[in-house]
Amino acid sequence: MSPTPSTTTTPSTTQWNTRNLGLRLGADVASAATAGILVAPIITAIDKAIIENASGRQTLGLSLRDSLTTFLTRPHQFIVSKPFALIFALYAGTYVTANLLDTSASTVKGKPATTTTSGPAKFIATSSANLSLCLYKDSRFAKLFGAATSTLRAIPGPSYALFAIRDCLTVFASFNVPPLIAPYMPLSQGMQQHISTASAAQFVAPAAVQLISTPLHLLGLDLYNRDGNLGWRERVSKVRMDWLKSSFARMARIVPAFGVGGVVNTGVRRSLMKRLE
Template sequence: MSRNALTQDSILTMATIKPEQVRDRQESSSLARSKASRWNTKDLGKRVGVDVASAATAGALTCPLITIIDRAIMEKASKGFPISQTINTCLRSMVARPSAFFLGTPFLLIYTLYTSTYLTANTIDTLRSMTHNEHYNTIDTGLPKFFATTIVNMAICVYKDARFAKMFGASPPSTQIRPTINTSPTRQFTPRAPVPTPALQIPKTSYALFCLRDSITIWASFNIPSLLAPSVPDFIASSPHMKASLAQFACPAAMQFASTPLHLLGLDLYNRQPAGGLRWTERLARIRRDYVPSCFARMGKIVPAYGVGGVVNVRMRDYLMRRVEGN
């Protein structure tokens, strides 16, 4: 065959193959674009219902104990009451008058706080699986979940702390009644109207410390466990579920060693507001006094909140989501 014939045959072959390759590439790119643009909205209403049910159940199981421990920490920092004394008193009150406990302001504040936090984390995962057309158990460990859960938790928690500080914290000095002396010959004392005492205000520094404390706790509860779980040694936990549960319990608890001083300082700035202020050495002495019992008490609160509550929320959501997808 001549060289010209070979050249013509090669040109014809390339002309035949090139359009096919271009067509394949166009089809693959169009499929990728359609997959990227297609949202996973199947059973979206049921999935949102699962998120709500899981968060509400986790909150109901953990918030009674959290309410009692939170009050005990407040009264320890403000009035010096032993934490065990307040816990025993609240437990007896909860058993004797359950309706007053579960319908009271302290429990409703705590329940709103943690249920809203669980629900926000669930919603972020559901939104990611919907917008990225991924499986329901796709976990978002990045900044969107951190910022969303932090904003929701911080807004409610700071309000809750302010209410708890006013309910269980230091009380302003009692109202004084100053007598006046009557200059009449009878020399009788005439009482003067009571002098109102201004209520204590939450300092802005306390709000800032509470916000920093909550940011640390949220990061350790919703972002770090999923990143740390694969690194748990096999001799400690063998299955992925055990590693995830262990990390979910350990990370929030360990972070209390760092966040407890912030919590105690914020409370002390509110509880002790003398006119001339206090030296930092005096405040540090109070923090050292309350650090160990408050730290372990906060662990006893955080472990149910983000350990037990977090595991219940994740496991229940996983179980119900598999039921929804099975339908």
């Protein structure tokens, strides 16, 4: 009787995708920088206007006009300014974190370089980057453009906590919600010839969440700008008074930041990665 041949089972392993890995990492940085420098001017102007309006230094309109005048007449001065650098670092840093996470996932899982991810890992990574950079930016902007009587005070802890919740809501709506709501976007076939459901969701989700997050932002600023002994009724009244116009202003900054910026970052990265696959 001939012996029965034995069968050896080899555990399946995933082949890492390391093709052009160095260039892919460079593409992640280049995509993030392109999106960051594109959206930084308008966001710098809007953030400055919201804080100056909340502190009583200038109205939204006057502050935006001043920033626009500087940008058009002295663009070099605007671009090398500290506020511009803070905003560029904030959004380029957030985009590159998301990009590097996607490249890490495609490398380890052996997937194409154009692969993008969505889930808890991406939310935690992008939230951590955005939160740390944004809290630093907010503290600097509050001191640069806040009430003259408060610029020597430290930012109170509750303000940081409110800013943190605000940013987590925005990041979640910007990176995790769009893939979930894209299949349900009510776009006709004619509209989809001009804009995809994914791009539409990328604009709608982060803008809509500002109606919820803006009161947190305004309350955090008020805790810094005005004496800590004020009652909550007075603070809520101030927030209510500025809520609607500030919400629309923050929508106007979020659409470039995570709408236009998100689409540009994704589009540039996809284009570069296709060439490297």
